[in-house]
Amino acid sequence: MRQHFSGGHQIPFIRPAASAGGDDLATVSVGQLLERYAGILAELRLRGLVRTNNAPIGDLAEYCAAIVYDGLLAPNSEKSYDLVAQDGRKVQVKVRVIRSDTSPSAVFSPIRSFGFDVGAFLLIDGDRGGVLAARELTAEDVQHAGKHRAHTNGVVVRVGQVRSTTARGVDLTDRFRAAWDDLLQQVR
Incomplete structure (x- = not known):
């Protein structure tokens, strides 16, 4: 199966770490993994940390930003x-x-x-889970520094533009890192 999904190229098998409950996730069926994932999303919703059934990283980042900016989340439809x-x-x-091999582009x-x-x-560090970098850009900075992509009809910002110490905008890494670390420690 790994060969099929990797376009015919062998990809290394990385054994996932045991879950917090001590289970070896490699011994859990795909169906059981999906049930756990649904349960995890339900628990994150109960804690008020996510608002959708999408991958939770986006909702968690919005929640973290609300802490950093001492703000109020907009409705999902905004x-x-x-x-x-x-x-x-x-x-x-x-x-x-991102992971260590993610391109700056x-x-x-x-x-x-x-x-x-x-x-x-x-x-967010995909290997360790912490904040690697955070940067605030004005809407004008985004339009100037970003690149328009016709096929998505949108402007994209590159990872390297956020990680660079000479990038436009304000470096908010320390503030986001503190808020993210607090967020990861929350319990119901």
Whole structure:
């Protein structure tokens, strides 16, 4: 199966770590994994940390940004921004989980409307789970630094533009890292 999904190229098998309950996830069926995932999403919803059934990283990043900006999350149906900061700015939140081999040219999901004041771009370490970088860009910075992609009809920002110490915008890594670390410690 790995050969089929990797386009005919062998990919290395990485044994997942045991779950928090001590189970060896390699011995759990796909159906059982999906049941656990559904249970995990339900628990995250009960804790008020996610609002959708999508991959939870986006909702968690929005929640983290609400902490950093001391803001209120916008309704899920809002297309241009994800939260309103305490100072009234509308904030669009973008997150990307990256691994050590992720190219700096990898991109965040496209931005198709610019009804926000600032964009908060967050990079999460896919190997260890912590915040690698976080940067705030104005909507004008996003339009200037981003690249328009016709096939998605949106502007994309590259990972390297957020990680660079010489990038536009404000480095918010320390603030997001502290909020993310607190978020990961929450229990119901």
